[in-house]
Amino acid sequence: MTRVLGIHGVRNYKAVDTTPALGAKRLRGDWLEALGSAVPRLDLDTAYYADLLRSRRQGEGEFDNLDEAEVALVEQWALAWGVTPDGVQGRATGWLRWICGEVAQRSGESPAVVEKTVRLFFPEVTRYFDGGRSGVHERVREALLRHRPDVVVAHSLGTVVAYEVLHRLGDELDVRLLLTLGSPLALPHAVFHRLDPAPQDGFGRRPANVRRWVNVADTGDFVAVPKGALARAFPEIEQLPDISIARWWPHSVLDYLRHPSVNGAVMGH
Known part of the structure; x- marks a missing residue:
């Protein structure tokens, strides 16, 4: 029997999750x-923390609701694609759409996929690093x-959370395999340089x-950037060849799990 624990990523809160156990x-x-x-003979459980990072803001997910900290992370992500905001005035919806269009x-990739990445990913990453860490870690x-x-x-x-919590646990645990999917761990400044323990x-x-x-990363996964950087930044990683899980949204955990x-x-852990 293979014992597996899943650690989810962003946007996993649902209204039916009235308790963490139900989530x-x-x-x-x-x-x-x-x-x-x-995967035969699978004993699967999941860790749930989505309720701790969800926003209470009205209209979350629209560009004009991103705050300054969230926009700063978008800038760092855009830099990983070689996009700088030079010459673009202000930080309104048009500015963010310009960034997405350049990426x-x-x-x-289609601008719609890039925009979806920005809307869904960066708000929760910001909340995690700006005060959400301790509750999620627990x-x-x-x-x-x-x-x-x-x-x-x-x-x-969830790859960031797993990395930090496993380091903290030390010899309290023995894990045969850590499998990371669509990981942003190598994203400069926005993630990599904020890790605990620090690089x-x-x-x-x-x-x-x-x-x-x-x-493992999808070739079009906009969260798993810069491309190829994870294996360079973490030399002990085994980087499997890039895959294609879904054309229109290449970051879905369920599509990753089915690959x-x-x-x-x-199975080969």
Whole structure:
């Protein structure tokens, strides 16, 4: 029996999640449906923290509701694509759409996909780094120690959470495989330089309680940037070849979980 703990990324709060336990149960069902059919003898649980990072602002998800801290992260992300805001006045909706359009042009992706990335990802990342860390860490730490997984599968912002919490746990845990999906861990300044523990001499390191670390990214995943940087910034990572999980939204955790490379990594831990 393979014991797996899933650690989710952004935008996983639903109104039906009236308690963290119910949120975890809903996520477990979704993840089990996506991964369980391909991985026999699977004991899957999920850590849930989405309620801690959700916004109470009206109209969240629209560009004109991003605050200054969120916009600053978008700037750092855009720089990873070689886009600078020089010559663009102000920080209104038009400015952010211009940024997204420039990234879309460089990547060959549609502006709609790029805009969706900005709307969904950066607000929760900002809340995590600006005061949300401790509560999220406690939830994930409790789930790790309760389930004691052989494999940790982390997606999106969840890869940042997993990295930090596993480092904090030290020898309290023994994880055979950390599998990261669509990870922003190498994003300069916005994520990489804010990690705890901080990178040393420009490099992050595999948590000592993790025997093997494997990373997977979709070729069009706008969260997993800069392209190829994760394996350079974390030398102990095994970087699998880039995959294609979905043309129109290449960051979905369920599409990642259904992919044969992810199934194979879990089964071959």
